[in-house]
Amino acid sequence: MSDLRRGLIVPSAGGTGGASATSSSSGPLPNVSAEQDTHAFLSSSFPVSWNTRIYTQVLGAAHLIVSLGIVLAADKFLKQAFVAASIKFPSALFGMFCVFSVFVVFDTIVPALAKAFMNFFEPATLFIQRWLPLFYVPSLVVLPLAVRDVPAASGLKIFLITFGGWLASLAVAGYTALAVRKLVKTQLIPAEPMSKPSPFSTFETWAWAVIFVASFGLAYFNPTALGTTARTCLPFLLASTVLGYMVGSGLPPGVKKVLHPIISCALSAELAAAAYGYVSGSGLDAVLGDYLTKAPSNPGAGDVLMGFLGSVIISFAFSMFKQRKLVKRHAAEIFTSIALASTFSLYSTAIMGRLIGLEPSLTISILPRCITVALALSIVSFFEGVNSSLTAAVVVLTGLIGANFVQAAMDKLGLNDPIARGIGTASSTFGLRSSAHGLGTAALSAKEPEALPFCAIAYGLTGIFGSIICSVPAVRQSLIFIAG
Template sequence: MAIDNNDLEHCLIAPSHAAAVRCDQTSWLRSIVEMVQLMMSLGMVVGLDKLLEKAFAAASIKFPSALFGMFCVFAVLLLLDAFAPALARGFIAFFDPATLFIHRWLPLFFVPSLVILPLSVRDVSPASAIKIFSITFGGWFASLAVAGYTALTVRRTVKTQLLPPEPMNKPSPFAALELWAWGALFLASFALAYVSPTALGTTATTCLPFLLASTVFGYMLGSRLPSAARKVLHPIICCALSADLAAVAYGYLSRSGLDAVLGDYLTKAPSNPGAGDILMGFLGSVIISFAFSMFKQRKLVRRHAAEIFTSIAIASTFSLYSTAILGRVIGLEPTLTISILPRCITVALALSIVSFFEGVNSSITAAVVVLTGLIGANFAQAVMDKLGLKDPIARGIGTASSAHGLGTAAVSAKEPEALPFCAMAYALTGIFASLICSISVVRQSLVYIAGSPAYDK
């Protein structure tokens, strides 16, 4: 049933009881239509992700299926735009509710690895931890500056004038009612888990409701903090802290300990998922949804292809070699240096890259990737402002090339115009780094610089 615009006009000019009833019916009908559209579009994105994931697993392909899906959707939209523009616009309009919903909750899907960070760094000595943090923070800053300034330099060289980006819709802010509802859900589920720890079966399913609620509640609470407070306590940090504090409280009260509760947060067991597994199960859908944002900025992507691809290639190479050099200079153990080489790359591809080398610690790899993302999420926008990186291309590439998904999630909330370039850099940085690390000469040079050529496969 179509909604007639005349009905909406009548609502405004006829204050009678009949008109009010008709307005209510129209509003109710519109809400139903929007909800159905959201469920259908979101379901199709999630379905595509799961289909590709199963196909890649069956074919034993290690490349992340979601990145492949993102580029496929982007390519299909470009083809439709070339041969059937009206159909392309229809697709974008249909999937708009899904992309807005995903962008509203974007940081949540990148947080689980950050929540379990305390488990990943237990075996690292304090001296090595300080060195790793120094490399991570200094390397992040250098990678951001290199990527951003390379984009600006290439633009000046090819003399491409920056055009205004297409306006992007911003997700609606969280209402106080939503915050109270999730807070109440957290308290109720925490009390149930404490009073009856076996009510839901396994320990992971017992902890799942309150850990999931605490994660969501922390994110919403962080998003509603004053802007001055968010500069110090980013919603992503608030989100992770909320989940960790809930885990500490339950571990203490139940006497099961923090390690056991965090182990139940991210089990990586499909038959016994935790709260983190539920959230990360949507990560592929998030990545695929980036294709729609990229398509909306396709004119800028096409116009500025030179600076986009050049800066990504240079930033990726710089990140790998600068990490190896810094590790050698400050005396970090070669195994740890090799383990943190892909610090600026999303976890899935970072783990694939370190698998090329012998003797690495993949837990350290994952922890450093998360730490890099956390740094970028908290400081990227302020640092880019200080460096004079003003336009969305330089900001998007600089953020994602230095801080992958977490940085992308943080920037997109305030700067949706930068999201398409974040998405491209997020994907292409990992792909380019994977390609050059698959070359034996590059691997040998990296391990030689790190201090021990014995770790190359």
């Protein structure tokens, strides 16, 4: 298959172009970024036929569908198995451990096989990275329904806990990393390059705009055209969310510090829901109820997006395996910092909530404030009577605070080591994790590239550690007791 695809993409004649394209394929199937580079080169140097281009695009689409389908199917199978066995531990996290273990075994026995599997699943991981914020949005979109009964005084207390907890978690993670660095004195080594998803094209934007207009019109003239109002509203609510993300991703960096793409796509979906609620006479609350129904037999746009959260967690295995050498070399700094920072974050939130008199149910809802949304929602699912929409909102708020103040805060705290800065940044911008790095790490990629891999590693590992300790009944009971 590799030879067939290479022959279709690259002319058989020798020369620089053929050699370059051949060297870009490192596994049984060339990765997506390599094909894109090859297409750009060929379009300016060789007359490539439409049939070849179409065949290549179809083959690439099939590759994406198969690889992503396997990840989604594995997540669904594990979820059903865990429910049937009454296991409370996050099934996707177990899947992530399994995938990582398989990669480690393959890398030890047949390294070429591990590399082949990484290449095969690269389209799926790039897809997840590219659209990651969308999978976090549903809880934010329905936030107006979730916080309706939260008093203003409680909202102020939640903000104080979030801001104070952000600074405290940053200090604990950073100083712990510095202390361990002084003990082990391990020399830094270059990290593996981190893949970046492709930008959005004009065609994609127009295609989603057409879907929005057509499906909005269909829902207006026949609210139950697809059987139920939730299914009929699904296309235009999904399209509005996607369009908001595309627009937000194209904003200037300074604007994105305040209006992050995850915020812009939530606002876009809210506006679309409000518009439809007004013209149809059903009202905003009814449309938001159709956005996230939490009913598998009658899914809304939010249910479709949240269906990818398990695959997000499983995808952590690929990024961790890619940076395995870095993790192994700096294991002492990374794991010690993450373990202490994660534990501190959970217990300090419970203590602060108790001290300032925040309702216990709200305190429990914001416990995983410094953990990426995909795993924060899994963690609060361990507890009863929580507000998952509030959880998502607080995590994103933590990310926005970190995005604006993390570098200045680390400078003031004297956190100058790359590992300390990477882990510290991750501890304060989890909510905005997008692709391999969050909003707070955008500056790292340009100004401090040596700190970026540690930030990406810490994103996943902190959530993993938090999930593991919260799965212990004694830990959950102690947090509930402290919160009141």
